[in-house]
Amino acid sequence: MLKQARAFETRETIVRAAGLVFSQLSYSTAKLSDIIQESGVTQGALYFHFESKRDLALEVIRRQHEISLGSGEEFLRSDVPGIEGLVLLSRELATQLTTNPIVRAGLRLGTESSNFFPEFARGPYVDWINTSEKFLHKAVAEGDVLPATNVPDVANFVIEAFTGAQMVSQVISEWADLSDRLVRMWELVLNGIVVPERREKYAALPERVRLDVVTAR
Amino acid sequence: MLKQARAFETRETIVRAAGLVFSQLSYSTAKLSDIIQESGVTQGALYFHFESKRDLALEVIRRQHEISLGSGEEFLRSDVPGIEGLVLLSRELATQLTTNPIVRAGLRLGTESSNFFPEFARGPYVDWINTSEKFLHKAVAEGDVLPATNVPDVANFVIEAFTGAQMVSQVISEWADLSDRLVRMWELVLNGIVVPERREKYAALPERVRLDVVTAR
Numbered sequence: 001m002l003k004q005a006r007a008f009e010t011r012e013t014i015v016r017a018a019g020l021v022f023s024q025l026s027y028s029t030a031k032l033s034d035i036i037q038e039s040g041v042t043q044g045a046l047y048f049h050f051e052s053k054r055d056l057a058l059e060v061i062r063r064q065h066e067i068s069l070g071s072g073e074e075f076l077r078s079d080v081p082g083i084e085g086l087v088l089l090s091r092e093l094a095t096q097l098t099t100n101p102i103v104r105a106g107l108r109l110g111t112e113s114s115n116f117f118p119e120f121a122r123g124p125y126v127d128w129i130n131t132s133e134k135f136l137h138k139a140v141a142e143g144d145v146l147p148a149t150n151v152p153d154v155a156n157f158v159i160e161a162f163t164g165a166q167m168v169s170q171v172i173s174e175w176a177d178l179s180d181r182l183v184r185m186w187e188l189v190l191n192g193i194v195v196p197e198r199r200e201k202y203a204a205l206p207e208r209v210r211l212d213v214v215t216a217r
Numbered sequence: 218m219l220k221q222a223r224a225f226e227t228r229e230t231i232v233r234a235a236g237l238v239f240s241q242l243s244y245s246t247a248k249l250s251d252i253i254q255e256s257g258v259t260q261g262a263l264y265f266h267f268e269s270k271r272d273l274a275l276e277v278i279r280r281q282h283e284i285s286l287g288s289g290e291e292f293l294r295s296d297v298p299g300i301e302g303l304v305l306l307s308r309e310l311a312t313q314l315t316t317n318p319i320v321r322a323g324l325r326l327g328t329e330s331s332n333f334f335p336e337f338a339r340g341p342y343v344d345w346i347n348t349s350e351k352f353l354h355k356a357v358a359e360g361d362v363l364p365a366t367n368v369p370d371v372a373n374f375v376i377e378a379f380t381g382a383q384m385v386s387q388v389i390s391e392w393a394d395l396s397d398r399l400v401r402m403w404e405l406v407l408n409g410i411v412v413p414e415r416r417e418k419y420a421a422l423p424e425r426v427r428l429d430v431v432t433a434r
Contacts (some may be wrong), residue, residue: 028245033307111328121388153401157378160398164381168373171338181377184370192409 011049014039015063018056019102022109049067057109058120064106065124072131082138083145083194084205084214087186089135090162091209094178097166111167132158136193144198154193161185182209184209228266231256232280235273236319239326244274274326275337281323282341285310289348299302299355299421300362300411304403306352307379308426311395316382326385342376349375361415371410378402399426 017039021030032053036046050056071092075085094105110121133156139145145154165185168176186206194202234256238247249270267273288309292302313320327338347385349372356362362371382402386395403423411419 026245028243072326123390125385154405156398157402157405160381160385160402161378161427162381163375164377164379166378167380168342171342181373185374185377188371188374188409189405192405 007049010041010045014041014046014049014056015059016102017041017062019063019100019105022057022060022105023101023192027053027109054117058117060102061106061109061117061120063122064103064110065127066105067100067103068096069127069131072097072135076131076134076138081142081144082135082140083142083190083202086132086135086139087190087198087205087209089131090182090186091179093162094166094175094182094209098175099180107166125163128159129155132156140194144195144202145193146195149193158189161189179210183207219385224266227258227262231258231266231273232264232276233319234258235277236280236317236322236377239274239277239322241317244270244326249273259376264317271334275334277319278323278326278334278341281320281327284317284320284345285313285323286348288313289352293348293351293355298361299352299357300359300407300419303349303352303356303375304407304422304426306348307399307403310379311383311392311399315392315395324383345376346372349373356410361411361412361419362410366410375406378406396427398422400424 014035018035021034021038025034030053032043032046035053035056036043036176039046041084048058072089075089075092078085080088093103097107098104108123109117129152133151136145136149136151136155140147140149140151162182165181166175166178169175169181183206186209190202190206191199231252235252238251238255242251249260249263249271252270252273253260256263267276289306292306292309295302297305310320314324315321326334327341346369350368352388353366353368353372353375357364357366357368363395379399379402382398383392386392386398400423403426407419407423408416
């Protein structure tokens with residue numbers, strides 16, 4: 001049992017080190033030797049747990065997606081209205097992106113993944129679009145969003161807008177202006193989907209996207 | 218003079234070949250030998266015009282940006298209303314993306330560029346945001362968009378939404394559903410910025426984004 005616990009811990013150490021390395025270097029630039037050095041484990045230990053750099057990258061993508069989608073499920077189960085949950089989830093994702101190397105690495109690998117892991121790039125986007133749909137259906141049921149709203153259309157649009165805001169922010173400011181971009185995005189999106197008589201209620205919601213931690217670089 | 222014309226032609230042949238190769242392979246996977254083979258020129262001829270793979274990639278990015286921004290300038294100079302120009306420009310970009318290997322290669326290199334060419338990634342986005350602002354100022358002057366609109370905010374949002382729609386479409390369908398995504402994006406965006414009494418006038422505009430050529434792959 002002790003041996004198993006130690007093996008588990010070594011594996012976690014390697015995944016954390018891979019997150020750090022892949023968040024700083026591109027997939028093609030990063031070397032297994034960088035991850036070995038960062039983790040402090042032996043080459044043998046790394047190969048015991050992971051067959052290749054590709055294997056490690058896929059584990060980082062899987063973890064990032066688990067961490068990020070997990071926050072979505074929490075908000076969905078909570079008492080928070082759907083529309084508020086969707087906005088606060090984007091705040092949570094932005095926080096993870098700027099503070100958690102595994103999330104940053106997973107997202108970076110995901111951007112590169114249409115090249116290196118085409119078969120793994122599609123799933124996360126589909127999951128996010130589905131999650132966004134669940135929040136919007138909840139918001140329709142709660143009377144915050146017009147019943148005539150085409151929920152799949154708006155769900156796709158929200159994920160595209162978040163993806164784009166995050167990408168433009170990365171290129172222009174290394175994510176330093178991400179909260180500004182998200183506040184503006186939500187002001188425009190909510191204005192288009194919240195029923196007029198509830199706009200006042202949610203007028204201050206976009207501002208709540210602002211992160212306490214701007215960047216953890 | 219004949220020699221100069223021939224040199225110019227060789228250079229163009231190399232750039233076209235680089236566009237084809239970089240549109241199919243990632244920057245790190247593509248080799249100069251692939252480009253030499255695709256172009257049919259000698260290694261010596263290639264090195265006469267370009268020092269390195271990096272040099273060639275930067276030329277492809279520069280060309281793509283020139284081609285795409287050029288269409289923007291044309292629409293701005295024309296009699297087309299600003300709001301219509303902005304929508305039709307996105308159609309033009311989507312067409313270029315699906316039919317012109319240099320544009321596809323430039324965009325692909327641009328996505329990878331936060332890793333390989335961080336210093337060249339920022340400029341194109343800033344140019345696009347500025348172009349989007351010009352269209353929106355025109356639209357405000359023409360009375361199609363509310364004068365109270367925060368033009369820089371909406372301009373940024375439009376570029377983010379297009380970037381995201383293009384990325385999600387690439388990952389999910391290799392751009393096959395790009396026109397569907399753009400139609401939906403414009404329906405939602407126009408609904409948020411066009412003055413109520415002009416909505417009828419522009420109700421059919423988003424549908425005009427649909428491409429004749431879905432994909433040229």
